[in-house]
Structure formats: C-alpha cells, structure tokens
Amino acid sequence: MSEDRLPSRSDNFAEWYNQLVLRAELADYAPVRGCMVVMPYGWALWENIQAALDQRFKATGHVNAAFPMLIPMSFLEKEKEHVEGFSPELAVVTIGGGEKLEEPLVVRPTSETIIGHMYAKWIKSYRDLPVLINLWNSVMRWEMRTRLFLRTAEFYWQEGHTAHATAEEAQAETMQMLDIYADFAENVAAVPVVRGRKSESEKFAGALRSYSIEAMMGDTRALQAATSHNLGENFARAFEIRYLDAANSLQYCWTTSWGLSTRVIGAIIMVHGDEQGLILPPRLAPHQVVIVPIHKTDQEKDAVLQAVAQLEAQLAGFRLKVDRRDGLTPGFKFNDWEMRGVPLRLEVGPKDVAQGTVTFARRDLPGKQGKHSVPQEGVARAVAEELEAVQAALFKRALEFRREHTHQPRTYAEFRQVVEAGWAEAWWCGRRECEAAIKEDTRATTRNIPLDQPSGGGPCIRCGEPATERALFARAY
RNA sequence: CGGGGUGUAGCGCAGCUGGCAGCGCACCGCGUUUGGGACGCGGGGGUCGGCGGUUCAAGUCCGCCCACCCCGACCA
Numbered sequence: 334m335s336e337d338r339l340p341s342r343s344d345n346f347a348e349w350y351n352q353l354v355l356r357a358e359l360a361d362y363a364p365v366r367g368c369m370v371v372m373p374y375g376w377a378l379w380e381n382i383q384a385a386l387d388q389r390f391k392a393t394g395h396v397n398a399a400f401p402m403l404i405p406m407s408f409l410e411k412e413k414e415h416v417e418g419f420s421p422e423l424a425v426v427t428i429g430g431g432e433k434l435e436e437p438l439v440v441r442p443t444s445e446t447i448i449g450h451m452y453a454k455w456i457k458s459y460r461d462l463p464v465l466i467n468l469w470n471s472v473m474r475w476e477m478r479t480r481l482f483l484r485t486a487e488f489y490w491q492e493g494h495t496a497h498a499t500a501e502e503a504q505a506e507t508m509q510m511l512d513i514y515a516d517f518a519e520n521v522a523a524v525p526v527v528r529g530r531k532s533e534s535e536k537f538a539g540a541l542r543s544y545s546i547e548a549m550m551g552d553t554r555a556l557q558a559a560t561s562h563n564l565g566e567n568f569a570r571a572f573e574i575r576y577l578d579a580a581n582s583l584q585y586c587w588t589t590s591w592g593l594s595t596r597v598i599g600a601i602i603m604v605h606g607d608e609q610g611l612i613l614p615p616r617l618a619p620h621q622v623v624i625v626p627i628h629k630t631d632q633e634k635d636a637v638l639q640a641v642a643q644l645e646a647q648l649a650g651f652r653l654k655v656d657r658r659d660g661l662t663p664g665f666k667f668n669d670w671e672m673r674g675v676p677l678r679l680e681v682g683p684k685d686v687a688q689g690t691v692t693f694a695r696r697d698l699p700g701k702q703g704k705h706s707v708p709q710e711g712v713a714r715a716v717a718e719e720l721e722a723v724q725a726a727l728f729k730r731a732l733e734f735r736r737e738h739t740h741q742p743r744t745y746a747e748f749r750q751v752v753e754a755g756w757a758e759a760w761w762c763g764r765r766e767c768e769a770a771i772k773e774d775t776r777a778t779t780r781n782i783p784l785d786q787p788s789g790g791g792p793c794i795r796c797g798e799p800a801t802e803r804a805l806f807a808r809a810y
Numbered sequence: 811c812g813g814g815g816u817g818u819a820g821c822g823c824a825g826c827u828g829g830c831a832g833c834g835c836a837c838c839g840c841g842u843u844u845g846g847g848a849c850g851c852g853g854g855g856g857u858c859g860g861c862g863g864u865u866c867a868a869g870u871c872c873g874c875c876c877a878c879c880c881c882g883a884c885c886a
Binding site: 338478484 | 883
C-alpha cells in the first residue's frame, strides 16, 4: 500500500518530516495561522523532556515561577536592541473588555523585560542574590513562515532568568546552563551537539554574549537546540535592577537568560527518524516498550494474553504499552508502532508461548536484523539492557553521521562546496562583512564559534586576513 | 511585503463544449480474518472558499473579495 508509506526521507526530507509529525500524532495544524496543536503523544514526549530538564535545573538551585503572558509595550522599548530585535514579530493586544487600552499589551515573545521589572522590585541587597528562576510557558512570535515544532507562532519552552552580583557569576551561570543543555541533548535525547558562542550578528537581541548548542539534522542542516545568554548589565540598566553590596555601594546586577523549546522535538525527529518513521530515544519515549499479542483462535488468544499479563507484571518499571486493539493484523501494528518510534517491540504469539519466549524487535535496526528470541523468565533485565543498547546506538549513529558530514575546508572554493551538504569548520576573522558575504554566497551562516578551539590561528576562510578562532558554518533551520 | 500556485466529503483528487455532484482512502455496521500495512457486503457524510453577474439552468462562464500553500527577506 504505497499511500500508507511515508514520503521518502532521502528524496524529500521536508515532506517526510511534515507527514511524520502528523501521522505519528505528535502535532496537528491549528485553525490559527502559524499555530500548532500538540497532540497527546507529542505532549507526553515534551513532558518527559521537561522532567529531565526540570530535575537538572532544580539540582543546580533553580526554582519555577509563572509570569504574565501580557507585557506592557513600554517595557520592551526600554532595551534598545531588544525592541529592535523583536518588534517585527510581536502580536499586540489593543482592546480589553471592549475598551481600547491606554497602552498596548504585547503577547510575550520572551520575558526578559517583565522579569527585569520584577527583579528591580525584589532585589535590594547582595543578600538577595543570586535569583535563579525558571518559567515553563509558551511565547508568541509572529513568524512569516512556520513549520510544526521548528518554527510556530506560539511555541512551548522554558526560559530561565537569573540575576547575579558579579560578571564572573553571571558568566559561570551562562556556561553552566549551556552545559546542562548539552548534557540533556547528548545523554537524554541522544543528539550530539557542538557548544559554542554566537557571533555578534546571531546573538540574542540585548545580550552581551550568546551561546548555543548546535545539532546536525538528518539532511545535514544545523539546528540550534538551545541557547544561553549572558545579558551583562544591559537589562539591569534598562530596568534598574540594583543592589547594595557589602560595602554599601549601589551596583547593577548581571543577568542571564536561557531557553530550550519544543523545537528539540523537531531535532529528535530529524536526527533519529528513518524511512519507517520516528525513532525515539528510550530515555524520552512515551512508550519505551510495546507488546503486540498475536493469536488466531480463541484458545490461542487466552494463552497469549495470559503470557502477556505475566510480562506486563514483570515490566512494571518501564513505560509499557500493550496493544490490545482488535481487528488489526500484527503487520499493521508493527508498522504503526514503528511510525511512532517505540524503541523496543515485544511480539508474543503461539510459538513464543509454546517455547516460553518472547520476540524482541529493536526499532533502530531494520527488519529481521533487530529481531531475536528472549526467555520470558527475567525479561525485565533483558529489556533494560536492550533499551540501553538502543539509547547508545542512536547517539553513536548520530555522532558518526555528523563526523562524516563535517569538513575542514582550506580554500573558499572548497568551503562553498562542502556547505552544500554538510558543516564547515574554518578560521574566521570575526568580521560581520565576511559573515554576510558567506551567507550571500552559500546560504550558510555562522552557527557558533565552538568552545573547543585549537591553539594558534590561520587565514580567514573568506578574506584571508589573520583569524584566531575557528567557526562552525552551516545552513540552518 | 515581492514572485508563483491552489480552493469540490475528514484527506487525496476527477468532474470536457453549462444539464441529477462523483472516485479512492478514512469513518460506521455485520461477517470472515490476524507471526510484516487483510477481505466481502451494506451504510453515513457536500452551503462545490464567499459575494455578485450572465443564463430556462452555473462546480463549470464573467467580475470582485477571502483564505491557504510554496519560493525570498526574518527567526527558539
């Protein structure tokens, strides 16, 4: 049934992605321009992402809070670069309760300004610092062209906002959060990332310095998976976030902000997915294991379901789904759960019952390769090992793919060629003009300037002037 | 905002020179099936994007409007 198959991942990556999001029931198009509905399966995935991050945030002393969705327009105008960066994509409320508002309210595109206002009110003394607050919310940016999860008008994320006494502390916080994101991406989502500093033109509107983690998607394009910003004293000065230090002298705070959005779901799809559909990393999968019972006669059905019930009891420690749907063939169910990316499938049929076994089918290995028979006794241990193996294999495969498609061109001609279908690491003089020229020539942008740098220097890949840093260039989502 | 395109059932589409609004998938019912995407029979579902015009008669011809999609500038 060709119409049951996904569009080809290798021939039409974009259409493969769109169809997969819809057919795996992660999200659907909303009746509001540019907005999506995150469906239960997609939200379950997001909840698991939230749990992994929230735990890391709390372990480093952060607490959660909630701030209003509406922000007075004047707040945004207080930080010059910030308002310039965000004005084109603001949604603005001008009427409330049937009356025209005195001052328009902006639907938050991010919360630095209202945070700044409140922090100014709350922070008086060095004893009040640091303030370490995180928000789980949604924000709105009126994007021109939208795509499910990757770029929607409203998106769900977390935004952390901290205030510190010194530049050093703010910088340490910025780097700590970047590392937490990298740890999450690599060890939970199985997505290898490059940590680095954003160029001047790519940094957050109003930040002193921005950092990102960048991941390579299955079509070699780059995706910024999370950002962490050192806002310097910019927002503190705009909102007068000040404190008295131990010597009774008035100081400006240093603030940071950092965020990770539902966009990482897009990354997980595009890094791990294959022609069959999603492949979810076991640590995030809503269902880690699905059991498909197989039976013809009523007699077989009884025996099979009894075995399934015993397995279910043994596997209580896993996120388990038993597919008891009637009237669907096993083949249909296999394909269905493969589309949804369940990392491990357990098939239980009359043959398994007779032998006291269960058939394991690993999602990351194609067809028969991933299938083998396992004794029902002690199945929990076997499942745990198999899930660990899938988790590790996904990361390894993604890392190898990135390695194969990351190049170190020495000439500009070579550079132009490699960024057609891969990443380029190259010396860059740091000048905006070179960056812009490269974008014009190749559509590739600086993704970041990796933290891991070789010593020494070399000629800028574009202009040949001496450069001291290597940058990562790629076409990006 | 510039360039291109599309609107007919939930989705994908057909509908010619105007004459009873259809097909496939999906959905509902019954039965047979079930170790890699089952099948038979029966059934429900439409302001043909909107408004106006021409005509005995408009999904079809004409005019205006609206919405959505793709490509560029912008972007977590």
